[in-house]
Amino acid sequence: MTRAGSSGAMPELNGKGLRIGIVSARFNDHIVTALRDGALRGLERCGVADNDIVEHWVPGAFEVPLAAKVLAETGAVDAVICLGTVIRGDTPHFEYVCEAATRGVQEAQMSTGVPVMFGVLTLNTEQQAIDRSGPGIDNKGDEAAIGAVEMALLLKTIRNY
Ligand code: INI
Numbered sequence: 001m002t003r004a005g006s007s008g009a010m011p012e013l014n015g016k017g018l019r020i021g022i023v024s025a026r027f028n029d030h031i032v033t034a035l036r037d038g039a040l041r042g043l044e045r046c047g048v049a050d051n052d053i054v055e056h057w058v059p060g061a062f063e064v065p066l067a068a069k070v071l072a073e074t075g076a077v078d079a080v081i082c083l084g085t086v087i088r089g090d091t092p093h094f095e096y097v098c099e100a101a102t103r104g105v106q107e108a109q110m111s112t113g114v115p116v117m118f119g120v121l122t123l124n125t126e127q128q129a130i131d132r133s134g135p136g137i138d139n140k141g142d143e144a145a146i147g148a149v150e151m152a153l154l155l156k157t158i159r160n161y
Contacts, residue, residue, distance in 0.1 A: 101122075
């Protein structure tokens with residue numbers, strides 16, 4: 001007997017027809033642009049159509065959760081991918097921005113019921129950011145895109161019970 005959800009293996013991801021939002025923070029934009037390019041590659045690999053993707057930019061990671069939440073609330077997207085890069089400096093500011101972004105993104109998905117993926121890098125050095133935003137499938141934007149498609153499909157399945 002096969003039970004739905006009985007295997008931990010990665011499912012086949014067919015994102016055709018899914019509508020996906022991307023919210024990107026402009027701070028450290030050279031890194032975030034590379035994350036965003038990775039997210040678009042991931043979505044394309046899953047078959048998400050270009051015109052089913054809506055993109056918005058915000059000033060920094062602190063502002064990402066609000067835009068993600070409002071976008072999710074419209075009902076116009078099946079998942080939202082949040083992208084940003086926070087790099088540790090000499091002051092506690094890093095901790096506050098990371099904490100707000102992390103908590104806010106989780107709150108956005110829990111309050112709306114729309115998957116909101118956390119593709120916000122929180123790092124000690126710029127090199128760590130570069131290492132996670134390259135052209136391969138280990139790009140964290142790409143990973144967030146695959147997660148968005150998986151979660152959007154999963155929630156459609158569960159809501160159909
Ligand atoms: N925003 C980031 O996205 N990354 C950072 O590294 C960062 N640092 O280091 O300060 C950052 N700050 C801006 C913040 O997200 C807000 O845009 C700003 O505080 C205005 O609300």
